Amino acid sequence: xxxxxxxxxxxxxxxxxxxxxxxxxxxxxxxxxxxxxxxxxxxxxxxxxxxxxxxxxxxxxxxxxxxxxxxxxxxxxxxxxxxxxxxxxxxxxxxxxxxxxxxxxxxxxxxxxxxxxxxxxxxxxxxxxxxxxxxxxxxxxxxxxxxxxxxxxxxxxxxxxxxxxxxxxxxxxxxxxxxxxxxxxxxxxxxxxxxxxxxxxxxxxxxxxxxxxxxxxxxxxxxxxxxxxxxxxxxxxx
Amino acid sequence: xxxxxxxxxxxxxxxxxxxxxxxxxxxxxxxxxxxxxxxxxxxxxxxxxxxxxxxxxxxxxxxxxxxxxxxxxxxxxxxxxxxxxxxxxxxxxxxxxxxxxxxxxxxxxxxxxxxxxxxxxxxxxxxxxxxxxxxxxxxxxxxxxxxxxxxxxxxxxxxxxxxxxxxxxxxxxxxxxxxxxxxxxxxxxxxxxxxxxxxxxxxxxxxxxxxxxxxxxxxxxxxxxxxxxxxxxxxxxxxxxxxxxxxxxxxxxxxxxxxxxxxxxxxxxxxxxxxxxxxxxxx
Amino acid sequence: xxxxxxxxxxxxxxxxxxxxxxxxxxxxxxxxxxxxxxxxxxxxxxxxxxxxxxxxxxxxxxxxxxxxxxxxxxxxxxxxxxxxxxxxxxxxxxxxxxxxxxxxxxxxxxxxxxxxxxxxxxxxxxxxxxx
Numbered sequence: 001x002x003x004x005x006x007x008x009x010x011x012x013x014x015x016x017x018x019x020x021x022x023x024x025x026x027x028x029x030x031x032x033x034x035x036x037x038x039x040x041x042x043x044x045x046x047x048x049x050x051x052x053x054x055x056x057x058x059x060x061x062x063x064x065x066x067x068x069x070x071x072x073x074x075x076x077x078x079x080x081x082x083x084x085x086x087x088x089x090x091x092x093x094x095x096x097x098x099x100x101x102x103x104x105x106x107x108x109x110x111x112x113x114x115x116x117x118x119x120x121x122x123x124x125x126x127x128x129x130x131x132x133x134x135x136x137x138x139x140x141x142x143x144x145x146x147x148x149x150x151x152x153x154x155x156x157x158x159x160x161x162x163x164x165x166x167x168x169x170x171x172x173x174x175x176x177x178x179x180x181x182x183x184x185x186x187x188x189x190x191x192x193x194x195x196x197x198x199x200x201x202x203x204x205x206x207x208x209x210x211x212x213x214x215x216x217x218x219x220x221x222x223x224x225x226x227x228x229x230x231x232x233x234x235x236x237x238x
Numbered sequence: 239x240x241x242x243x244x245x246x247x248x249x250x251x252x253x254x255x256x257x258x259x260x261x262x263x264x265x266x267x268x269x270x271x272x273x274x275x276x277x278x279x280x281x282x283x284x285x286x287x288x289x290x291x292x293x294x295x296x297x298x299x300x301x302x303x304x305x306x307x308x309x310x311x312x313x314x315x316x317x318x319x320x321x322x323x324x325x326x327x328x329x330x331x332x333x334x335x336x337x338x339x340x341x342x343x344x345x346x347x348x349x350x351x352x353x354x355x356x357x358x359x360x361x362x363x364x365x366x367x368x369x370x371x372x373x374x375x376x377x378x379x380x381x382x383x384x385x386x387x388x389x390x391x392x393x394x395x396x397x398x399x400x401x402x403x404x405x406x407x408x409x410x411x412x413x414x415x416x417x418x419x420x421x422x423x424x425x426x427x428x429x430x431x432x433x434x435x436x437x438x439x440x441x442x443x444x445x446x447x448x449x450x451x452x453x454x455x456x457x458x459x460x461x462x463x464x465x466x467x468x469x470x471x472x473x474x475x476x477x478x479x480x481x482x483x484x485x486x487x488x489x490x491x492x493x494x495x496x497x498x499x500x501x502x503x504x505x506x507x508x509x510x511x512x513x514x515x516x517x518x519x520x521x
Numbered sequence: 522x523x524x525x526x527x528x529x530x531x532x533x534x535x536x537x538x539x540x541x542x543x544x545x546x547x548x549x550x551x552x553x554x555x556x557x558x559x560x561x562x563x564x565x566x567x568x569x570x571x572x573x574x575x576x577x578x579x580x581x582x583x584x585x586x587x588x589x590x591x592x593x594x595x596x597x598x599x600x601x602x603x604x605x606x607x608x609x610x611x612x613x614x615x616x617x618x619x620x621x622x623x624x625x626x627x628x629x630x631x632x633x634x635x636x637x638x639x640x641x642x643x644x645x646x647x648x649x650x651x652x
Contacts, residue, residue: 117629117643118629120643124280124298125294126301140278143249143281146644147252147253148249148640249641250639250641253640254639283648285594288614289541289613290539290540395596429595429597430559430560434643434645434646437627439563442591445562449559467639468641468645
């Protein structure tokens, strides 16, 4: 530890956490991820965007007062005093292969069930919904999938970031998140209205409208690129 | 809504048994007692779990009971026989066993708790009550049609959920009578169609279908009528393994036809239209 | 099937009675269950024979035959039993003892006509044949 850090510590309230049973004191207000790094752990896997979008940093924890296990993303959750936690590695889960051209829901009643038959084992226990860090109604979209409602499955699961916590907890071994991704892909291909904006943008790209800018960015020095990124301003097009 | 019924569809009514749902909806609308689908509902599980210690497989039906309770309704109506059986058995278990209800409520985590006050009914019960109204509303009598009712298991067994005499049911006969149809007696009408064996032992189902349909044919039936999407699938689809080609109707399809309502019949494997045209029921 | 794993530590008859809530010794071997069973021709041994094996503690004889898997829980035997034994529940108990040992009867990934089947058939099959 260097001196700067010590000075910081004096101002900071510290909290006590237990990582896989080992006790650490870390500054209050850190996320679980930064707290683990503070404690000396180094992430080589199980860490991605650090912004709550990639779903790589699933964590399981319990607090002193509560008997229930809680699930969350380590990059999005602040440490609490008396937290017992562990990071989850990437969990294996079957992901079915399919050709998007051959899964037209108009022609197949049970296309989701056909690829993910274990959906039929759902007992509506709601454990998936309770474990979702994105607050998605997972059980409801599994039920929608079972009744062949692809649109509802796609809509309800839209915020899914594929962290897989639902399927780890599922007593029926359903792979909710992979199944829902299939539903969203089918929905966007066959049912969602086409976007005029997207077609326009693809045409612009094909016509080379952005070639010059891309070339410029590709050849830019890293420092300059970072500066441009930090200063970027997203404006709505005319 | 005083004059409507809270309707629990079950998963199959939204895909493979759309004909059943749409004909039932039209009939009940016509009779002035529409079916209104529940705001939320969950797949019942299709087969009741029968072990004493198993609460987990009662969760889905009771969650649905909670939804009915939340909508302020005391009565839920199903069309599917399997849904009826599972919802009713699970619900009765909660009514009869306070400990199970407490365990269930602890796990469900719904607010408020399920009180155990909701009642599960099958549409046939409602239709029987409305027999006279149906008779009055018939515009297209099914006079020439010889129909063999088929009940299967789930409406009649076990005893505590039976909606009619377990060994000698009469409900469908009475309802069909009010449509003007000729009722054919089929001694096999309460025997199992083979149920879920259709998934991986279709040979078993084929034997059951052969047995059930051959009796109906020998008694002179033009068609079979029933009220369960799985029985309908088994008797309709698996007849291809037999020498028979007897159309298999949902009872609401026949009522709709007798009331002169226009219905779609897309879920049938064996063509039902030729028979209806031949008998002058459908043009 | 790993019978040893399944039967090593349990008294089979007790377990069946506990799970089913039924009394096996009430059975008088009259055969009414088999007589009314619509599936009996596909069963390796008759239902009342299954009870006999359970009572005698002959677990292998129960588990090596297909009777409990052919039973589709149609409850015909249950409503007809002169001794009021809910036989469907006993068959369920035997199925559950196997399924709870993590031995599935149905292969979820091997349903070959999923597109054709109504959902309730699949749900029902998985309920009865997977654990």
